[in-house]
Amino acid sequence: MATFRYASMSRRAALTAAALAAMATVAGCTAKTGGDAKGDMALGAGADAKITVVEYASVTCGHCAVWNEEVWPEFKTKYVDTKKVRFVFREFPTPPQDIAAAGFLIARCAGEDKYFDVVHDIMASQKEWAAGVAPRTTLFRAAAAAGLSQEQTEVCIRDKAAIEEMSDRIEAGIDAGVTGTPTFLVNGTKVVDSSLSGLSQAIDAELAKK
Incomplete structure (x- = not known):
């Protein structure tokens, strides 16, 4: 698990600074409209699902x-496609946090x-970074594959409202006790074993409850 601790004296300042630093690093994301930066990104079952699995993760982890x-x-295949669980992904940037x-x-x-x-595309790009490819190159490629022009991509990371909303989500993770990535919660309970068997044990136990 990758760990990252923010300065305790001003978490909000540290979080916002990390996001703003992306402007200089990527120099290059306004989204078409800044993107929908509010709320969770989820797959699988709906908000009324019996089981909710939350992953705190970073694309640089x-x-x-x-x-x-x-x-x-x-x-x-086992849980999301079958809608047995609602899978929620929450951002928790780790070094290099600007990327x-x-x-x-x-x-x-x-x-x-x-x-x-x-x-997923950016995570997979980590292998290229290790080989010497600049992260900026792969970020722009991922953006282009998603249909964002270079201009839209360059504006995207300057969207201060989106940065502030991301900071709120990260701070909520810190308040929830997340100190490293990936961290998994099954119905609010942290699961130490993130293997398929470990997660299955926790999920199946919840599914068995009436």
Whole structure:
């Protein structure tokens, strides 16, 4: 699990600064309209689902990328596609947090229907970063694949309202006790074992309840 602790004296300032730093790093996301930056991004069952699985993750987190590649496909098939659970993804940027913030802003700008595709695309790009490809290059590529022009992408990360809303979500995660990524909650209870078997044990126990 990747860990990241924000300065305790001013969490809001640190969070906002991290997001704003994305402007200089990517220089290059207004979304078409800034994107729908309010609320959770979710897949599977609706808001009235019996089981809600929340993942706090970062597009720059190596452990998150591994989980996304190795566990997510089967987890999605078993629980999300069957609508047995509501799967909620919550942003929790980890170093380099400017890249993570930019990635999440781009995903929001792409729209709800493409949000997860962009997140997964950026996570998969970590292998390219390790090979020397600049993150900025892969962020713009992910944006283009989602239908955002370069101009839209450059404006996207300057959307101060979206940055503020993301800061609120991150701070809520901190208040909930999240200190690293990925962190999984099943109906509000943290699950230490994030393997498919570990998550299945927690989910199936909830499903068995009347």
